[in-house]
Amino acid sequence: MRANLIAGLDIGTADTCAVIGEVSGDPRRPVLTILGVGQARTGGLRGDMITNIEAMTESVRSTVKEAELMAGVSVDRVFAGIGGDHVRASTSMGVVAVSADEVTPDDVERVHIVARAVALPPDREMVHAIPQEYRVDNQAGIKDPLGMSGVRLESEIFLVTAAVTAGANIRKAVNRAGYRVQELVLEPLAGARAVLTEDEKEVGVCMVEIGASTTDVACYYEGKLRHVSILPFGGATLTTDLVRGLSLPYAEARKAKEHHGTAFAQLVDPRETVEMPGASPGQTRVIARELIAHILEQRLDEMFGMVQQELNDQELLDNLGAGIVLTGGTAALPGIVELAQQIFAAPVRMGVPAEGLAGLADAVARPRFAIGAGLALWGADRFQETGEGASTLTSGVLTKLGTWLKEFF
Numbered sequence: 001m002r003a004n005l006i007a008g009l010d011i012g013t014a015d016t017c018a019v020i021g022e023v024s025g026d027p028r029r030p031v032l033t034i035l036g037v038g039q040a041r042t043g044g045l046r047g048d049m050i051t052n053i054e055a056m057t058e059s060v061r062s063t064v065k066e067a068e069l070m071a072g073v074s075v076d077r078v079f080a081g082i083g084g085d086h087v088r089a090s091t092s093m094g095v096v097a098v099s100a101d102e103v104t105p106d107d108v109e110r111v112h113i114v115a116r117a118v119a120l121p122p123d124r125e126m127v128h129a130i131p132q133e134y135r136v137d138n139q140a141g142i143k144d145p146l147g148m149s150g151v152r153l154e155s156e157i158f159l160v161t162a163a164v165t166a167g168a169n170i171r172k173a174v175n176r177a178g179y180r181v182q183e184l185v186l187e188p189l190a191g192a193r194a195v196l197t198e199d200e201k202e203v204g205v206c207m208v209e210i211g212a213s214t215t216d217v218a219c220y221y222e223g224k225l226r227h228v229s230i231l232p233f234g235g236a237t238l239t240t241d242l243v244r245g246l247s248l249p250y251a252e253a254r255k256a257k258e259h260h261g262t263a264f265a266q267l268v269d270p271r272e273t274v275e276m277p278g279a280s281p282g283q284t285r286v287i288a289r290e291l292i293a294h295i296l297e298q299r300l301d302e303m304f305g306m307v308q309q310e311l312n313d314q315e316l317l318d319n320l321g322a323g324i325v326l327t328g329g330t331a332a333l334p335g336i337v338e339l340a341q342q343i344f345a346a347p348v349r350m351g352v353p354a355e356g357l358a359g360l361a362d363a364v365a366r367p368r369f370a371i372g373a374g375l376a377l378w379g380a381d382r383f384q385e386t387g388e389g390a391s392t393l394t395s396g397v398l399t400k401l402g403t404w405l406k407e408f409f
Helices: 053-071 103-115 164-176 186-194 200-205 235-246 248-259 289-313 336-344 367-386 393-408
Strands: 005-012 015-024 031-041 079-080 088-097 122-138 139-142 152-164 182-188 205-210 217-222 224-231 273-277 284-290 323-329 349-351 357-359
Touching: 005 053, 005 164, 005 186, 005 367, 015 053, 015 357, 015 367, 031 053, 031 367, 053 164, 079 164, 079 186, 079 367, 088 103, 088 224, 103 122, 103 152, 103 217, 122 164, 122 182, 152 164, 152 182, 164 182, 164 248, 182 186, 182 367, 186 205, 186 217, 186 224, 186 367, 200 205, 200 217, 205 289, 217 289, 224 289, 235 248, 235 289, 248 273, 248 289, 273 289, 284 289, 289 336, 323 336, 323 367, 336 349
Parallel strands: 005 079, 031 357, 079 182, 205 323, 323 349
Antiparallel strands: 005 015, 015 031, 088 152, 122 139, 122 152, 205 217, 217 224, 273 284
16 A cells, blocks of 8 residues: 555636645655546635535545546545635744754744744634744844754744635535545645746746636745735636627636637737627627737736736835746636736746656646645645655545544534
């Protein structure tokens, strides 16, 4: 039985994605061998609000089962993503006196506890407390203070909190599907883990993950996470614009976006047309493809402008030496990189999961799998650091039995 299976679960507004992999390689640079991928339409979600827990449970169950079938293994726990405009991020500082002549693991643990000791309202829960850097006496910018001489140890921690009900509903849906949430992971951090390199994080980079209903932003500079935000617009916003602009049903507008949409109108031949449903059943009408592109470009221009304003407000735009990395399902639109380059006036590339992956890596080498693959990579990192978080076949059977019993009694 494999004792190092990791599963990532991305419950998106439009699609639910599961990625199962096996951890191997050097503990400092683990390799995740992709074994199976599952994908299904998400049910029971409207935006970030859960409207039907049973439909959401079925989406989770069918997605993970599909990934298990492809992988030929069973898992009992998942690293699940959490996002939405309820997420809050902040920086906290901790200070302690060094207990001996040099910094020990106990000192590091104490300074982390002090930095994490913030008052949270009853409706908020801590999702992450990520050490950013340390300061020993007057020396700043330290990544690992162990063994250094000094009398005063400071730590900068990046704290992420979320609504208690959001996390509880994700855990409930996963439990009812017969699995367990090993850890909730903020979706922008998972996406960044999959598509950003360490060199990019050093020189400055911003990941923009455009999902169905939200756009995740994660910025790094000098190897530190500088800013995280989740903006309330995404691919569904583009589809709604096509519904209004072309007088189409929502399903047809989504097809028009996916099959005929282009983010940069200059790339479309003005003479090209497409057939769309007419006002009456059985009727069709001809629409210029350039019109579809203009509608999409105008909305994306506004969306990228809001991201740019967010970066300006945080005084980060001038520090992005590696530019912008686009990912997420909507980032697959043709011409979106060219449009982003024009708006941000910075280098822009498409981000797909690749680094640290082996096996069926081609199966997740698309922008839409950035968060799912990133969650699995996050789990691989945790397994290498702590030895926890991996699934085994035996424990999977026992855990699933336990979750089923919990639902009935």
